[in-house]
Amino acid sequence: MSLKAFGAKVFAKRIRKKINKWANDPIKTQERVFATLIKTAQQTAFGNDHNFRDIKTYSDFAKYVPIRDYEALKTYVNRVVEGEENILWPGKPLYFAKTSGTTSGAKYIPLTKESMPTHIRAARNAILCYIHETGKTDFVDGKMIFLQGSPEMEEKNGVMLGRLSGIVAHYVPKYLQKNRMPSWQTNCIDDWEKKVDAIVEETVDQDMRVISGIPPWVQMYFERLQKKTNKTIGELFKGFELFIYGGVNFEPYKSTFEKLIGRKVAGIELYPASEGFFAFQDSQQEKGMLLQLDSGMFYEFVKADTFFEENPKRLTLADVETGVNYVMLISSNAGLWAYNIGDTIQFTSTAPYRVIVSGRIKHFISAFGEHVIGKEVDQALKEGADASGVIINDFTVAPQVNPNEGELPYHEWFIEFQDPPKDLDTLALKIDESLRNQNSYYDDLIEGKILKTLKVTIVPKDGFRNYMKSIGKLGGQNKLPRLSNDRKIADVLTTMIDK
Template sequence: MGIKSWLSKPLASWIVQKQKKWSSDPVGTQKNVFDLLIKKAQKTTFGKDHAFDSIQSHADYCRLVPVREYEGFKEYIELVKQGTQDVLWPGIPLYFAKTSGTTSGVKYIPITKDSIGYHINGAKDALLNYVHQTGKSEFLDKKLIFLSGSPIMEKKNGIYIGRLSGIVNHHVPGYLRGNQLPSFETNCVDDWESKLEKIVDETIDQDMSLISGIPPWVQMYFDRIEERTHKKIKDVFPSFSLLVYGGVNFSPYKRKLIESIGKEIDTVETYPASEGFIAFQDIPGQAGLLLLLNSGIFYEFIPVEEYGSANPTRLTIGEVKTDVNYALVMSTNAGLFAYSIGDTVKFVSTAPYRIVVTGRVKHFISAFGEHVIGEEVEQAMKNALLKHPEVSITEFTVAPQVTPEEGLPYHEWLIEFISMPADMDQFAHDLDQEMIQKNIYYKDLIVGNILRPLVITSISAGGFINGMKKMGKLGGQNKAPRLSNDRSFATIILTA
């Protein structure tokens, strides 16, 4: 056992004890965060515009600070970009995390001196929880690969601008830098496919123990390794023991990833966002991610059916219930207040508070009033694959076909198969039956002959990768939308 793995165990125990302390008083922890945010931002432009000095309670906050998406912050963000001090948070941010929004175009999310540490500690604590729960720490003595965006940044008016994963790359703890791959130079390559080849060059003969990244891009890395070596990943990297992932539901990718690896492997799920590090899987193998209530973020939860209404219910942590879909709203020590992150979550536990991500507030299909959400299509696909074990897939997305050339409208499932169903009609039928069980409105539309059963369109190998490339969103932290209320993404995939 090396020095890093040996030292990690007492550190992991200390971190877990700290977690137990704040998680045992979730309401008090969140109140402390709320009070600190309001106090510290009182003299900012945003604080003055919203009478922060008069806020004494959450009810006051709801009355004075409406829920906003990114567009509602643009006026303030533009001032910050010009170098104006004390706009959203005291001073100016250290960074802007540059993200590609689906409706807002490019977004600039502030990261401040107060918030950057939580981005780093979230990832670190996820690994230390794994060490504490499993007793496994030897992976820390070997090579660790992080598939991330370029760390190159530009600087404007005193603020560095770059991708979140690239920004975080600059803050990897020194004790891990010697283990980290790929090299800084390779990470700086912007073109994903060129970068991937260089990553393979640098890692193929290394003693890799941990690989981290978004599942579809990890799969691309595995595919390139297999193409070069004609071996399973376990034979190329005998020490590979832990996969850390986030950003998408793991289930659709799990089967192919495990096939590529050649053995079952431990996994840890994380929930990082440009707005803050939100949650991580604190107990391996157990569903749900521990919501980080002491990480400079005050959370509010809006029942999904009320999202977008004039005066939605805004629940705090002590008011939520399990198995209810909520739109996630955050106020942060980076200067975002009552900010709708765009994700929907569901609590699977309240002691402690653990969540699963169920979709996006704007990623749904309701062309006929059915309001099908990401969680439903992913669960339907998972169950259909269990019924058809011969089938494996790379990726899928769902879009409405409102004006077909003939017949009733339908939901089109664009699926990139690795291995095809023995009976495509039966697979489509089973998938449709799963959707009927999941969504009563969809069932009513099918039974009432408003919609016909779903239609599967098989996408050729590489179709999704080519589509993402066409959109300029190949690699890094980008991911394909699971479903859309229009056909824009479907059209890109079909014509890529």
Template sequence: MSLKALGAKLFAWRVHQKTASWARNPVEAQQRTFNKLIAKARDTRFGSDHDFGQIKDYSDFASRVPVRDYEVLKPYIEKILQGENDVLWPGKPLYFAKTSGTTSGAKYIPITKASIKEQVRASRNAILNYIYKTGNVSFVDGKMIFLQGSPVLDEKNGIKTGRLSGISAHYVPKYLQKNRLPSWETNCIEDWETKVDRIVDETIEEDMTVIAGIPSWVQMYFERICARNNKPVGITFPNLQLFIYGGVNYEPYRSKFEDLIGRKVDSIELFPASEGFFAYQDQFKDRGLLLLLQAGIFYEFIKADTFYDDSPRRFTIGEVEFGVNYAMIISTNAGLWAYNLGDTVQFTSLNPYRVIVTGRIKHFISAFGEHVIAKEVEYAMEEAIAQTGARVNEFTVAPQIQPEEGQLPYHEWLVEFEKLPEDLSRFKSVLDQSLQTQNSYYFDLIDGKILQPLRLTQIRKGGFQQHMKSVGKLGGQNKIKRLANDRSLADALQAYVL
């Protein structure tokens, strides 16, 4: 065992002890985090506007600080952009993570010295936890690739701005610098297809042991490795052991990845965002992710089916229930306060607290009152793949409320197959039956002849990537929406129907 591997193993044990300590005392961990956040921000503009000096407990906070999304928080962001100090957090942010907004144009999410430190620590601890739980440590001596956005940052009034993945590239620990690929120059390439080709050039002869990134874009990299060498990725990289991912559910991609690699490899799921690093997979028998309760983030939760009520109840960590769909609300050491992240989660364990991401509070189908969420369509797809031998590259779902004359409305599933199912009719039937089983409202609509069973539209190979390229969203952190309550994406994809 190398010195680096031995050091990693010892460090992993130490981190595990610290993690276990706060995980055994979750409410206390959140209370400490809450107290620190309020005390630190008491003298900021936001703290003054919301009377932080008088906040003694959570009920005081909830009565003074309403839940808000980016559009409502934007006036404070604008003050920071104009050069004002001590607005949401003491001083100025180190960075703005620039993301795409749906109603407000570009969104600028503040990242402070304190918050980037927690982001880096969480990503490190996810890997150390894997080492502790599995005993596998040999991969630390090989090469590692992180498919990410360009680390070239712009600047707005002295604050550097860029994609979160590009910002994170500046914080690769020194002990990993020699192992890390691609080169800085290649990482700075903006055009995604050119960048992937260059990454293939730089990595194809290396001893790659760890690969990380959003599954859809890692798939593109794997496909080009296979095309270049005319053999599976697992033969090109015989010591490839670990795939680290986040951003989307890996399960619809898993069979495709195993085919590209030629064997199974271990994986770690992460739950990061520009607003914070929230959870990582801490055990490998199920898909729940350990919610990080002592990482500079205070959590609140609102039941998703009450989110748009006038005054929905806000729950803290000690009040949440198993299996309920919640909108996640965060207050952070980057100065986000009772901020609607937009993601929905369900708890798969309450000891310790583990979650799965179920979708986006604004991403659902309820054109007919069914309120279908991303978790349900993804699980249905997993079942259909497992039962029919299909392999799927991408898919999305949308309602069709204006069908042909004389036809009932329906859900349209737009699917790009890598390998067609053995029986396409059975594939469709499994999808529809799974959704009916999971969602009683959808079942009632089918049973009551309000909706007809789903229809499946095949998208030609590469169609989803071609669409993303056409709208300037190929690669990086960009993802295909799994479902929508309108037909904007579905209609755009009609140009790529097989």
């Protein structure tokens, strides 16, 4: 065992002990975070506007601070972007993480000197928990690659601006710098396809042991490596031990990855976002990711099926249940308050608090009142693919409310297969059956002949990549929406398929 590997084991034990301390005392941990946030932000513009001096309890907070998304918080964010101080959080932020908004155009999420370290610690701690649980440390002596956005930044009114993954690249610890790939120059390439080709050239003959990134873009990297070498990834990188991923549900990609790698590799799921690093998989044995309760974020939850009511009930951690679909709200030391991040989650455990991401509150299908969510779609596709023996590369789902004359409306599933199934109708029935078992509203609509069985439309190889490229969102942290309540994506895909 190398000195670095030995040191990693010792450090991992110490960090796991610290994590256990707050994870085993979750309510008091969140109460402490809440009190610190309110006290620190009392003198800010937001704090003055929302009576922070009078907030003594969570009930006070819920009374004075309404739920907001980016659009609703934008007047305050714009003041921060324009260079004003003490608006959402004391002083100025260290960075703005620039993300793509659906209705807002570009979104600027502040990262402060208090919030930035929590992103770095959470990513580090995920790996340390893996070391502590498994005892495996060989990978620390090999090469590691993090497929991420460009680390190049620009300045905006005295604050540096960039993509979150690019900002994080500036914080890679010194002890990992020699192991980390790709090179700085390659990481700065903006064109994603050129960047992946350059990464392939740099890494093809290296001892890669840890690979990290959003699954569809890592898949692209793997496919190009395989095309160049005619080897599986497992043959090429014999020491490849750990895949670290996040951003999308990995289940639809699992079969493809196992085929590309040629063997099973341990994985760590992460739940990072520009707004905060919310959770990470702390155990290979337990389902879900450990919610980060001691990272400067106070959490609230609203049952997803009540979220669009006029005054939905807001819950704290003490009131949540497992298996319920919640919209997650955060208040943070980056200056976000009762902020709707747009995700829905479910708790898999409350001792400790572990979560899975079940979808996006705006990404659902309810054109007929069925309210189908991402978790249901992922599960249905997995069951259908397993039963039919097919491997899925990517997919998205949309309603067809205006079918051909004489047809009932239906859900249309656009799926890119590794190899298309011989019997598409049987696959559609299997997926439909799973969805009906999970969602009683959808089942009632099928049973009542309001909807007909879903339709599967085959997307040609690389069709989704071509779509993402056509809208300027190829690679990096960009993700294809799994669900849409309209046909904006579906119509473009249909046009591309028909050409």
